Amino acid sequence: MARRLRPVGSDFVETAPLRLVFAREVTAPPGAVFSALAEDVSGWSEWFSAVTLVRPAADGKGREVRLRGGTRFEETILVSEAPEVYTYRADATNAPGLRALVEEWRLTPSGKGTRVQWTFAADGTALFRAALTVGRSGLGRAFRDAVTTLDRRLASTPA
Numbered sequence: 415m416a417r418r419l420r421p422v423g424s425d426f427v428e429t430a431p432l433r434l435v436f437a438r439e440v441t442a443p444p445g446a447v448f449s450a451l452a453e454d455v456s457g458w459s460e461w462f463s464a465v466t467l468v469r470p471a472a473d474g475k476g477r478e479v480r481l482r483g484g485t486r487f488e489e490t491i492l493v494s495e496a497p498e499v500y501t502y503r504a505d506a507t508n509a510p511g512l513r514a515l516v517e518e519w520r521l522t523p524s525g526k527g528t529r530v531q532w533t534f535a536a537d538g539t540a541l542f543r544a545a546l547t548v549g550r551s552g553l554g555r556a557f558r559d560a561v562t563t564l565d566r567r568l569a570s571t572p573a
Contacts, residue, residue, distance in 0.1 A: 416488065416506035420514040420537070424492040424501045427518045430535035432543050434550055436557040437531040440565035444521040444528045448497035450564055451519050461567050462560040477502060485509050497521055511542030530561050 427433070440447065450457060455477055458468040467480040471488065479487040486508050493501035504515040514537040522529040534553065536546060546553075 416486065416508050418506050419504055419512060421505065422503060422514045422516055424503075424516065424518070426503075426514065426516040427501065427533050427535045430514070430516070430537055432536045432538075432546055434534040434536075434546070434553060435531065436534075436554050437529060438558055438561045439524050439527055439529050440561055440568075441527040442565050442568040443526070444497035444523055446568045446571075447521050447528050447530060447564070448500065450568065452491075452494050452496065452500045461564040462556075463563075464556050464560075476505075487515075492516065493518075511539040511545075513537045513539070513542075532557050532561075 422430075450461070455468045455470055458465045464481050465479065466482055467478070469478050470476070471478045472490070475491055477487075477489045477491065479489060481487075487504045488506040489502045489504050491500075491502045493499050499518065499520050501516060501518040504512070507515075516533075516535045518531075518533040518535070520531040520533070522531070536543075538546070
């Protein structure tokens, strides 16, 4: 598949050359959102349209991810602190130009719901960084649509 990426830690979220941060308020409580992110990983494809497959790997310490268009990732979970933060690093990918990637989902209570913040922290070739900067609005739209769909899904799930 893949090229190995540079191994970075969760602090890369703050130090990456390219950081894209998106946030949205949802009505679901932090615990329910965290569960959907960290515990029901196979359910991602039901609410994040760019995702076709997520399955646990490495005895639950990692994930295998496939996106529409054929991009694949092997990931390591760096932080899983319910119900506040879920962070993972891409270890290998077939995505061209990517050198390092960490994604952090930070959940903060907001009224009766949750503020969901997604940080996409990356390093790559100049062309990769330029393409991601140009594609920022599309990535933001994908995040907003995904979180909105997740919130609807969680609202329709019996407690």
